[in-house]
Amino acid sequence: xxxxxxxxxxxxxxxxxxxxxxxxxxxxxxxxxxxxxxxxxxxxxxxxxxxxxxxxxxxxxxxxxxxxxxxxxxxxxxxxxxxxxxxxxxxxxxxxxxxxxxxxxxxxxxxxxxxxxxxxxxxxxxxxxxxxxxxxxxxxxxxxxxxxxxxxxxxxxxxxxxxxxx
Ligand code: NI
Numbered sequence: 001x002x003x004x005x006x007x008x009x010x011x012x013x014x015x016x017x018x019x020x021x022x023x024x025x026x027x028x029x030x031x032x033x034x035x036x037x038x039x040x041x042x043x044x045x046x047x048x049x050x051x052x053x054x055x056x057x058x059x060x061x062x063x064x065x066x067x068x069x070x071x072x073x074x075x076x077x078x079x080x081x082x083x084x085x086x087x088x089x090x091x092x093x094x095x096x097x098x099x100x101x102x103x104x105x106x107x108x109x110x111x112x113x114x115x116x117x118x119x120x121x122x123x124x125x126x127x128x129x130x131x132x133x134x135x136x137x138x139x140x141x142x143x144x145x146x147x148x149x150x151x152x153x154x155x156x157x158x159x160x161x162x163x164x165x166x
Pocket of ligand 1: 088089090091131132134
C-alpha cells in the first residue's frame with residue numbers, strides 16, 4: 001500500500017469523465033487500498049480516483065457509522081429532500097463553499113470483487129456521496145457555489161453558526 005499524491009483542481013484529471021471499471025483484479029484492489037490509505041492520511045470525508053490521477057469510477061468515503069466504504073462504478077439511484085451546507089474538497093485545499101444537495105440519497109455500487117450492493121445516507125453523508133460521485137464525471141463543488149470562502153472566513157462563520165459540514 002502507498003499514499004498517493006492528491007491532485008488539485010488545477011489538474012486536468014479533475015475535469016474529465018472517468019471510465020467504468022470492468023476488470024475486478026489485483027490492480028483495482030491495489031488502487032482501492034492506496035485510496036483508503038491516502039484518505040486516512042489526508043483526513044478527509046471521501047476520495048475519488050481522479051483525485052489521485054486515475055480516471056476510473058472508484059470512490060472511498062465514510063458512511064454514517066464512520067465505516068470506510070469502497071464504491072466501484074457508483075450511481076445515485078434515489079435522491080430526496082434538499083439541504084444547503086458547507087463543503088470542501090481535498091483537491092481544493094483551504095477553500096469552502098455552500099452547496100445545495102439532496103438530504104437523503106440511495107446509491108448502488110460494486111465492491112472490489114464486482115458484487116453489486118446498495119447503500120446510502122443522509123445529511124453530511126448524503127452530501128459526501130454526491131460530492132464524490134460527481135468527481136467521476138469531472139465536476140468539482142466549486143462549480144456550484146456563489147462564492148468561495150477561505151479558512152479564516154469560514155472559521156468566523158462557523159463560530160457564529162456553531163456547526164461545520166464536510
Ligand atoms: Ni472532492
